[in-house]
Amino acid sequence: MSASVELTPEIAAERLEEAMARxxxxVDWHAETLAAGLTNRSWIxxxxxxxxxxxxSLMDADGARSIGIDRERQYAAADLAASLGIAPRMLVRYLDLGVVISEFVVGTTFFDATELRPRAIVDIARSLRTLHAVEPDPRFENDITVPMSGTRLIRERARSxxxxxFAEFSWAIDPIETVEELYRxxxxxxxxxxxxxxxxxVGPVxxxxxxxxxxxxxxxxxxxxxxxxCELSVDEELVLIEHYQGEYDWQVHAWLRLYRYINVxxxxxxxxxxxEIGKSESDYDAYARFRFAQVGDYIGGAEFSWAVESLRAGLDLAAESPSSPRQK
Known part of the structure; x- marks a missing residue:
């Protein structure tokens, strides 16, 4: 395992102490652990x-780069998103420490926001519409986000x-080729x-x-x-599309469903x-298996096959197919 991707609790805590001193x-302060993410650790x-x-406290830049994270691109996007009103503002970045301090936004995670979930889906649709309307900037180019070729790159890195x-889960990986054939x-x-x-x-905002x-x-x-x-239901998919697109579009829905598979x-x-290269205290084997179980549930269902069949036919099957979302 590469030491450059290791972010131990001890190192993270030392960096936090130095950052807060600056x-x-x-002035007195105390920190409450928010989360130990896969590539960072966070506190209120x-x-x-x-x-x-x-x-x-973030994974070191060299380690981050080895798994497709570019800190300059990340910070530029976060600043842009904050200016659009869809992300918290970064207050200061201590690049030598790998520590970022941002404004605190009252809220909870999406799964815990049970009563606010319907409103949050609408908010996210509108946030994504705002984000996607921004003129593309070369600063944000990223090999892993290029349609289809980015997925091939991730696939080959995993195989290696x-x-x-990788071979154990070939049944879940192979349908990628079907999606590639449909992409235009x-x-x-x-x-x-x-x-x-x-x-x-999810909170007041x-x-x-x-x-x-x-x-x-x-x-x-x-x-x-x-x-x-975030495991949206069919009805929630419809809400997402209608508030993102302005109206229901079966082709958008079909591609949402294919990317639902691709991204999981x-x-x-x-x-x-x-x-191979992750943090020693993280169980990436279990995490990968959890995600593959989600893939298995999804590609075995009617939603995935409806998307493939609709795009292959090039017809508006949303009104004709018995597995159409409009028939649910």
Missing amino acids: FVGT VRIEGADPVVAQ ANPQM GRDLCLLHNDLTDGNIL TRLVDWEYCGLGDPYSDLGDFAGK VREALWGIRMT
């Missing part, structure tokens, strides 16, 4: 006489990292590209955090990413790669 000087920091902030596990190209835009439950804060894997790609990829990783299998492939 940020508040001798309560400061005497001031508003709380969020501090993140753990050939045995679209204008690229800036994607968040990691819309997991923990990267969505809904905000997107953790822009590590952002890049230019197919706008429908973010829709499928959110739907898959990409997450599983990422887990395979991290079994």
Whole structure:
């Protein structure tokens, strides 16, 4: 395992102490652990006489780069998203420490926001529409977000990292080729590209955090990413599309469903790669298997086959197919 991707609790805590000494000087503060993510550790920091902030200790730049994270691209996207009103503002970045301090936004993760879930889906649709409308900027180019070729790159990295596990799940990986055959190209835009439950804060406002894997790609990829990783129902998919697109569009829905598969299998492939280079205290084998189980449930269902068959036929089967969402 490469030491450059290791972010131990001890190292993270030392970096937090130094960052807060710079940020508040001798003012009293205390930190409450928010999460130990796969590539960072986060705290709410309560400061005497001031508003709380969020501090993140990040994986070292070299280690981050080895798994497709570019800190300059991440920070530029986060700043842009904050200016659009869809992400918290970064207050200061201590690049030598790998610590970022951001404004604190009241909220909970998407899965825990039970009563606010319907409103959050609408908020996310509108946030993605705003994000995707931004003029593409070369600063945000990222090999792993390029449609289809980015997935091939992730697939080959996983195969190289753990050939045995890759072969074990070939049944889940092989349908990628079907999606590639159907893809015809679209204008690229800036994607968040990691819309997991923990990267969505739902409260009085809904905000997107953790822009590590952002890049230019197919706008429908973010829709499928959110739907898959946050386990949206068919009805919730319809709400997402209608508030993103302005009206229901069967082709958007079909691609949402294909990207729902693609992005969950990409997450599983990422887990395979991290079994070789990931943090020692993280169980990436279990994480990859969890994601592959989601893939199995999805590709065996009517929703995936409806998307493939509809796009192959090139017809509006939303009104004709018995597995159409409009027939649910």
